[in-house]
Amino acid sequence: MAKDFPTRDENYSQWYNDLVIKADLAENSAVRGCMVIKPYGYAIWERIQAVLDKKFKDTGHSNAYFPIFIPKSFFSKEASHVEGFAKECAVVTHYRLKNSPDGKGIVVDEDAKLEEELIVRPTSETIIWDTYRNWIKSYRDLPVLINQWANVVRWEMRTRLFLRTTEFLWQEGHTAHATREEAVAEAETMLNIYADFAENWMAIPVIKGTKSPAERFAGAIETFAIEALMQDGKALQAGTSHFLGQNFAKAFDVKYLNRENQLDYVWATSWGVSTRLMGALIMSHSDDHGLVLPPKLAPTQVAIVPVFKTQEQLALITAAVLPIKKALEARGVSVKYDDRDTHKPGWKFTEYEFKGVPVRLTIGLRDLEQGTVEVARRDTLEKENLQLTDIENKVIHLLDQIQQNLYERAFAFRENNTFRVDSWEEFKRVLDDKGGFISAHWDGTAETEGKIKEETKATIRVIPLNNPREEGKCIYSGKPSTQRVIFARAY
Amino acid sequence: MAKDFPTRDENYSQWYNDLVIKADLAENSAVRGCMVIKPYGYAIWERIQAVLDKKFKDTGHSNAYFPIFIPKSFFSKEASHVEGFAKECAVVTHYRLKNSPDGKGIVVDEDAKLEEELIVRPTSETIIWDTYRNWIKSYRDLPVLINQWANVVRWEMRTRLFLRTTEFLWQEGHTAHATREEAVAEAETMLNIYADFAENWMAIPVIKGTKSPAERFAGAIETFAIEALMQDGKALQAGTSHFLGQNFAKAFDVKYLNRENQLDYVWATSWGVSTRLMGALIMSHSDDHGLVLPPKLAPTQVAIVPVFKTQEQLALITAAVLPIKKALEARGVSVKYDDRDTHKPGWKFTEYEFKGVPVRLTIGLRDLEQGTVEVARRDTLEKENLQLTDIENKVIHLLDQIQQNLYERAFAFRENNTFRVDSWEEFKRVLDDKGGFISAHWDGTAETEGKIKEETKATIRVIPLNNPREEGKCIYSGKPSTQRVIFARAY
Numbered sequence: 001m002a003k004d005f006p007t008r009d010e011n012y013s014q015w016y017n018d019l020v021i022k023a024d025l026a027e028n029s030a031v032r033g034c035m036v037i038k039p040y041g042y043a044i045w046e047r048i049q050a051v052l053d054k055k056f057k058d059t060g061h062s063n064a065y066f067p068i069f070i071p072k073s074f075f076s077k078e079a080s081h082v083e084g085f086a087k088e089c090a091v092v093t094h095y096r097l098k099n100s101p102d103g104k105g106i107v108v109d110e111d112a113k114l115e116e117e118l119i120v121r122p123t124s125e126t127i128i129w130d131t132y133r134n135w136i137k138s139y140r141d142l143p144v145l146i147n148q149w150a151n152v153v154r155w156e157m158r159t160r161l162f163l164r165t166t167e168f169l170w171q172e173g174h175t176a177h178a179t180r181e182e183a184v185a186e187a188e189t190m191l192n193i194y195a196d197f198a199e200n201w202m203a204i205p206v207i208k209g210t211k212s213p214a215e216r217f218a219g220a221i222e223t224f225a226i227e228a229l230m231q232d233g234k235a236l237q238a239g240t241s242h243f244l245g246q247n248f249a250k251a252f253d254v255k256y257l258n259r260e261n262q263l264d265y266v267w268a269t270s271w272g273v274s275t276r277l278m279g280a281l282i283m284s285h286s287d288d289h290g291l292v293l294p295p296k297l298a299p300t301q302v303a304i305v306p307v308f309k310t311q312e313q314l315a316l317i318t319a320a321v322l323p324i325k326k327a328l329e330a331r332g333v334s335v336k337y338d339d340r341d342t343h344k345p346g347w348k349f350t351e352y353e354f355k356g357v358p359v360r361l362t363i364g365l366r367d368l369e370q371g372t373v374e375v376a377r378r379d380t381l382e383k384e385n386l387q388l389t390d391i392e393n394k395v396i397h398l399l400d401q402i403q404q405n406l407y408e409r410a411f412a413f414r415e416n417n418t419f420r421v422d423s424w425e426e427f428k429r430v431l432d433d434k435g436g437f438i439s440a441h442w443d444g445t446a447e448t449e450g451k452i453k454e455e456t457k458a459t460i461r462v463i464p465l466n467n468p469r470e471e472g473k474c475i476y477s478g479k480p481s482t483q484r485v486i487f488a489r490a491y
Numbered sequence: 492m493a494k495d496f497p498t499r500d501e502n503y504s505q506w507y508n509d510l511v512i513k514a515d516l517a518e519n520s521a522v523r524g525c526m527v528i529k530p531y532g533y534a535i536w537e538r539i540q541a542v543l544d545k546k547f548k549d550t551g552h553s554n555a556y557f558p559i560f561i562p563k564s565f566f567s568k569e570a571s572h573v574e575g576f577a578k579e580c581a582v583v584t585h586y587r588l589k590n591s592p593d594g595k596g597i598v599v600d601e602d603a604k605l606e607e608e609l610i611v612r613p614t615s616e617t618i619i620w621d622t623y624r625n626w627i628k629s630y631r632d633l634p635v636l637i638n639q640w641a642n643v644v645r646w647e648m649r650t651r652l653f654l655r656t657t658e659f660l661w662q663e664g665h666t667a668h669a670t671r672e673e674a675v676a677e678a679e680t681m682l683n684i685y686a687d688f689a690e691n692w693m694a695i696p697v698i699k700g701t702k703s704p705a706e707r708f709a710g711a712i713e714t715f716a717i718e719a720l721m722q723d724g725k726a727l728q729a730g731t732s733h734f735l736g737q738n739f740a741k742a743f744d745v746k747y748l749n750r751e752n753q754l755d756y757v758w759a760t761s762w763g764v765s766t767r768l769m770g771a772l773i774m775s776h777s778d779d780h781g782l783v784l785p786p787k788l789a790p791t792q793v794a795i796v797p798v799f800k801t802q803e804q805l806a807l808i809t810a811a812v813l814p815i816k817k818a819l820e821a822r823g824v825s826v827k828y829d830d831r832d833t834h835k836p837g838w839k840f841t842e843y844e845f846k847g848v849p850v851r852l853t854i855g856l857r858d859l860e861q862g863t864v865e866v867a868r869r870d871t872l873e874k875e876n877l878q879l880t881d882i883e884n885k886v887i888h889l890l891d892q893i894q895q896n897l898y899e900r901a902f903a904f905r906e907n908n909t910f911r912v913d914s915w916e917e918f919k920r921v922l923d924d925k926g927g928f929i930s931a932h933w934d935g936t937a938e939t940e941g942k943i944k945e946e947t948k949a950t951i952r953v954i955p956l957n958n959p960r961e962e963g964k965c966i967y968s969g970k971p972s973t974q975r976v977i978f979a980r981a982y
Contacts, residue, residue, distance in 0.1 A: 030565075030621050031609065034558035039637060042555045062530035063537065067522045068559075068611075068642055068658055069581070072588065074521075076596040090560070091585040091599055092611065095646040097563065097578055105567040108582055108608055117599055118522065120559075120583070120611070130521050140833070146530060151559055151642065155586040167559055342631070 007288040012232040019282060020161045023291045023355055026278075033159040033166030040355065041278065043299035045169065048277060049149065051201055051296075052171065055193050061145040061173060066127050068151070069118035074126035078251040081125065084218020088155035090120040090166075120153040125219060125244070125270055128174045129252040136176055136266055138257045143186070144176040152274075162279035163236075163491050170274035176266045178258060180245070183267035184222075187243040190271040191224040194239035202277065203294040203406035204228045204284045205414050206238060207437075207486060209462035214446050217270075221245035227462045227486065229414045230283040233435020235461045235488035238280050241271035279491070284410050285379075291356030292378055294406050295399040302328060302395060303352040304337045307345050307364035314339060317363055320388070324361075327392040333399070353378060358402050359395060379405050420484070427475050427487070431458055437488050441481035443474035452476050458487045498779040503723040510773060511652045514782045514846055517769075524650040524657030531846065532769065534790035536660065539768060540640065542692055542787075543662065546684050552636040552664060557618050559642070560609035565617035569742040572616065575709020579646035581611040581657075611644040616710060616735070616761055619665045620743040627667055627757055629748045634677070635667040643765075653770035654727075654982050661765035667757045669749065671736070674758035675713075678734040681762040682715040685730035693768065694785040694897035695719045695775045696905050697729055698928075698977060700953030705937050708761075712736035718953045718977065720905045721774040724926020726952045726979035729771050732762035770982070775901050776870075782847030783869055785897050786890040793819060793886060794843040795828045798836050798855035805830060808854055811879070815852075818883040824890070844869060849893050850886060870896050911975070918966050918978070922947055928979050932972035934965035943967050949978045 005022065008015045021027050025041030028034075037045065053063070069092060075082045096112030121127065128146075135141060149171045159165050173190060177183040191208055198206045206226035216223040220242035228238045249255070249265040258264050285292040295301050304325065306317040318339060325335045336357075338348050345362065352360050362374040373391060376383045379402045386394055417436030421427045430438055442448060442460065453459050463485045472481045496513065499506045512518050516532030519525075528536065544554070560583065566573045587603030612618065619637075626632060640662045650656050664681060668674040682699055689697045697717035707714040711733035719729045740746070740756040749755050776783040786792050795816065797808040809830060816826045827848075829839055836853065843851050853865040864882060867874045870893045877885055908927030912918045921929055933939060933951065944950050954976045963972045 027622075027625075029558045030562060030618065031558045031560045034560060036558065036622050037556040039553035039555045043553065045556075046554065062534065064530045064533045065528040065536075065660065067520045067525035067527065068644070069522045069525060071521060073596060075588075082597060087589070088587055090583045090609070091588065092581045093584045093599065094582040095579065097566075097580065097582065097610070105564060106573060108584065118581070119588075127521065131518075131527055134518075153559070169556065 005288075005290075008231060015288075016279075016283060017161065019286060019291060025282070025291075026161045028161070031166075033156055035161050035165045035167070037169070037275070040299065044281070044293070044297055045275060045278060047297045047299065048201075049171075052193075052197060052273070053147075053149075055197065056147050056171075056173065059145075059189060059193065061147045061175075063148060064146045065148055065150070066124050066131065068121055070121050070124070070127045072117045072119055074130060075119065077126065078219050078247055081219035081247075081251075085122045085154075088157075089122050090153045090155060092118040092120065121150070122152055122154045123270075123272075124148065124150070124152075124172055125174065125248050125268075126252070129248040129254055129268070132174075132176055132266070133252055133254045136254055136256050139178050139259055142176060142178045142256060142266065143182065145173075145186075146175065147171055147173040160279075162275055162282070165275075168275045170272050172270060172272040175269045176249075176254070177269070178256065178267070180267050183245075183269050184243050187222070187224055187241045187269045187271065190269070191226065191239075191241040194241065194271075194273060195226050198226055198228065198238055198280075199407065201294065201296045202281055202284070203296075203403055203410060204238065204280060205407065205411040207462050207464055209464040209467070209486070211240075212446075212449055212460045212463065212485070214449050215460060217242045219244060219247050221247070224465075225462055227488075228280055228284065229417060229437055229488070230280070230491065231413065232283070233417055233489075235437065235486075235490040236276070236280050236283070237461070237490065238277060239271070239273040242269060244268035244270060285406050286356065289381065290354030292406070293356035293358060295358040295403045298356065298358050299334065300336045300352075300355075300357050301333050301399060302335045302359045302361065303348070303357045304335065304361045304363065305345050305348045305352075306337075306339055307362060313365055314341075316365070316368060320368055321363060324388075324391055328395060331392060331396060333392075333396065349376075353381075359398055361391075361395070377402055379409070421475060422472070424475050427458075428456060431456055431487075431489065435489060437461070437486050439484045440475045440487055441470075441472035441483070442485050442487075443477045443479035443481055445477075445479075448474060448476050448479075452487070456489075458489050461486045461488050461490060496779075496781075499722060506779075507770075507774060508652065510777060510782060516773070516782075517652045519652070522657075524647055526652050526656050526658075528660070528766070531790065535772070535784070535788055536766060536769060538788045538790065539692075540662075543684075543688060543764070544638075544640075546688065547638050547662075547664065550636075550680060550684065552638045552666075554639060555637045556639055556641070557615050557622065559612055561612050561615070561618045563608045563610055565621060566610065568617065569710050569738055572710035572738075572742075576613045576645075579648075580613050581644045581646060583609040583611065612641070613643055613645045614761075614763075615639065615641070615643075615663055616665065616739050617743070620739040620745060620759070623665075623667055623757070624743055624745045627745055627747050630669050630750055633667060633669045633747060633757070634673065636664075636677075637666065638662055638664040651770075653766055653773070656766075659766045661763050663763040664761060666760045667740075667745070668760070669747065669758070671758050674736075674760050675734050678713070678715055678732045678760045678762065681732040681760070682717065682730075685732065685762075685764060686717050689717055689719065689729055689771075690898065692785065692787045693772055693775070694787075694894060694901060695729065695771060696898065696902040698953050698955055700955040700958070700977070702731075703937075703940055703951045703954065703976070705940055706951060708733045710735060710738050712738070715956075716953055718979075719771055719775065720908060720928055720979070721771070721982065722904065723774070724908055724980075726928065726977075726981040727767070727771050727774070728952070728981065729768060730762070730764040733760060735759035735761060776897050777847065780872065781845030783897070784847035784849060786849040786894045789847065789849050790825065791827045791843075791846075791848050792824050792890060793826045793850045793852065794839070794848045795826065795852045795854065796836050796839045796843075797828075797830055798853060804856055805832070807856070807859060811859055812854060815879075815882055819886060822883060822887060824883075824887065840867075844872075850889055852882075852886070868893055870900075912966065913963070915966050918949075919947060922949055922978075922980065926980060928952070928977050930975045931966045931978055932961075932963035932974070933976050933978075934968045934970035934972050936968075936970075939965060939967045939970075943978070947980075949980050952977045952979050952981060
């Protein structure tokens with residue numbers, strides 16, 4: 001398996017694609033730009049969903065479901081939204097097919113043309129705010145705290161599995177509030193939930209901040225984002241939370257009677273993460289031996305491989321293994337005991353290594369006699385022999401250690417690849433030689449930002465929250481600047 | 492609220508629509524035929540999903556995700572499938588919009604016409620079997636046991652919330668097997684899971700059986716179904732499980748090397764339930780006072796309403812209630828303690844009754860002094876005062892009783908509305924006067940089935956499994972028949 005598999009140094013992009021496909025996470029489908037998420041990849045996504053869903057509900061949100069189709073005219077209602085989203089999209093124009101007159105196959109029935117075309121949702125602000133108009137009459141109806149797990153479609157010309165696909169899965173929260181302050185606080189709360197999830201579950205350190213106006217969500221007053229650094233020195237936006245002001249309330253005429261009995265427009269947020277997180281997960285931790293998964297999100301946390309020649313030997317090993325498996329499962333650990341006799345132990349070792357299973361236990365007859373087990377950890381590839389006594393506590397402790405180690409490794413990588421840069425020459429050199437996050441002064445204008453992007457493909461990833469004030473000169477224009485921002489080339 | 496709400500006798504159809512909307516389950520959206528599933532309705536769907544998902548996983552299935560779009564040509568590959576599914580559907584023809592030349596709004600960009608139109612999936616057999624071709628090479632790759640939770644679109648002319656909508660949510664299982672026997676067994680296993688779920692969770696008795704050829708899934712060799720009887724005497728198909736033979740394997744060229752090292756086509760099943768189950772749930776149990784939910788699927792199982800005038804009184808009541816709430820929650824019961832002072836107790840009673848909360852506890856100062864609580868059950872609307880001692884066990888027992896009672900009530904209704912009929916005149920009379928399930932002889936021909944449908948709108952709902960052999964004469968044609976089948980008008 002690993003034979004056809006390039007190292008990250010050889011070709012990071014190819015390494016990523018091959019890994020996604022060979023680790024059975026996803027593959028391209030017959031439909032351009034749309035992926036098939038395979039069971040192993042989907043199992044990781046289900047764990048991501050479960051954790052986030054609980055966090056959303058614990059903070060008072062409910063799930064609901066809104067239509068996949070949006071009338072074309074809805075997009076025109078919010079001026080900047082239409083520019084951002086109503087361009088590259090899937091357009092439904094007809095609602096019927098018929099047998100081809102020549103008897104070969106089926107053709108679109110031109111008599112079944114829609115009066116108004118429908119767009120397959122690229123995001124749901126418009127259809128949701130059209131719905132909220134009827135739900136919100138008074139301050140007593142607020143806040144509305146709703147999330148939706150759904151598929152969305154953005155017609156992408158260049159696609160990459162998980163990172164950029166025409167159809168992807170995501171969650172989109174859409175909340176409505178009586179005051180600006182409450183809406184801003186909601187957007188910040190959700191940003192913090194995303195950051196907590198990224199760091200403590202995905203083991204990915206992130207920078208929390210706001211986007212520059214040019215990088216904002218189309219229709220937002222402020223876009224908060226978490227930004228992560230991948231192993232190849234490129235940035236990846238891992239989640240966004242938008243303060244939408246009253247833009248959508250005005251576009252869809254959503255007013256409420258406030259406590260003073262006056263009509264006012266409602267304040268809004270939206271926030272989302274997508275299957276793109278799978279790409280971030282893969283590119284943060286995996287290595288030239290395959291996938292590396294943080295234990296908290298691994299569908300299988302522990303694989304146990306027996307080494308045996310006869311069925312009698314297997315029976316002896318199984319008798320020793322089953323109580324360990326049961327004890328671990330009782331503690332919430334997912335364990336796979338792979339006692340298949342159709343595959344050799346060596347094949348299984350490679351398989352679990354490649355699939356990123358955090359801990360592998362190997363147990364043979366001699367281990368049994370000596371009361372030991374070989375424990376291999378995926379993150380460092382280290383192996384050691386441990387006494388079987390109290391093995392479940394040792395394994396659980398090891399899982400915690402691996403989770404922690406992955407985070408620390410990723411954190412150290414980010415620290416080593418974040419550069420303070422003070423001149424344009426240095427900016428370009430660092431970007432080309434090393435990549436990474438570049439902390440540099442910017443004059444605050446869209447013009448400069450645009451030129452930097454044009455010349456280097458680097459964008460402002462984030463203006464960190466609580467950024468220290470610092471007098472300086474813009475690396476590009478030389479004009480005065482009051483703070484550094486984070487530049488990078490990005491996925 | 493109940494004021495504008497017709498009784499079931501007055502207008503069953505209106506009663507259903509009003510109930511769905513006023514109980515905050517779902518509503519129509521701005522997109523013709525597409526519904527918005529509101530948080531309360533979605534919470535019930537989430538419970539349905541959670542239970543079924545566990546049952547699927549416990550029987551070895553994994554979830555995955557396949558594209559929402561299917562190339563038009565795929566539908567033509569399986570001869571009968573194209574007739575059934577590739578007609579009334581949403582057709583994507585373009586992938587870009589542009590600003591209108593007149594500056595008003597946006598229009599379809601004719602330069603962005605797809606070479607081949609894409610169909611928004613009405614069901615996924617074709618795209619999935621196109622994918623399986625690359626996954627299945629040998630008997631070692633079998634069985635493939637996959638399920639997908641997804642949205643699907645079928646362009647319906649007449650829609651009703653949950654029962655028939657253009658877009659709906661469902662799960663679709665798609666499995667691949669080495670032998671016919673194994674595929675048939677899988678289809679039966681899933682039918683049994685659906686029946687178990689309907690009866691023991693939804694409290695809806697169902698008849699398990701097979702469909703007549705005319706009612707089969709387009710592309711199936713055999714369609715198994717569970718059929719339920721609604722309160723108005725109409726039948727509702729609550730789940731189907733199809734044995735697809737080798738039809739899709741042949742259409743998409745999916746062959747495997749068997750144990751004898753010979754190439755053979757793979758055997759298939761597919762099976763699904765949808766948000767239609769929400770309609771079945773509502774129409775099986777609810778009454779003129781609103782929704783009635785079986786405890787096992789109710790998002791809130793117990794509502795506790797304090798009766799108080801002052802905050803001091805509320806504090807006393809709360810001190811007594813919180814330990815009860817905590818004890819119930821520790822036993823897995825979902826409890827809502829509604830201590831809002833913005834709504835009167837009477838308003839809350841109506842609200843929880845209307846929303847179908849199975850058990851309501853009411854507690855005031857006098858109760859506190861006497862150590863009692865008023866317990867109201869939603870199914871019978873009975874109230875009684877119970878001692879607070881051991882109240883959590885009493886409530887849990889009551890929830891079980893309600894679950895059981897709902898099933899028994901629905902079962903008795905079905906028994907009382909199933910009629911053995913032996914003549915055509917009686918058939919028509921029973922159908923018009925009472926509705927219900929009609930058990931009658933049929934000559935087994937599609938011609939007779941078609942004529943009965945044409946003349947009465949009744950269809951063969953199901954040929955019960957293990958149907959007793961019985962000599963008789965077809966009620967319509969008078970020709971010889973060997974068994975009775977179940978006729979009804981249906982949703």
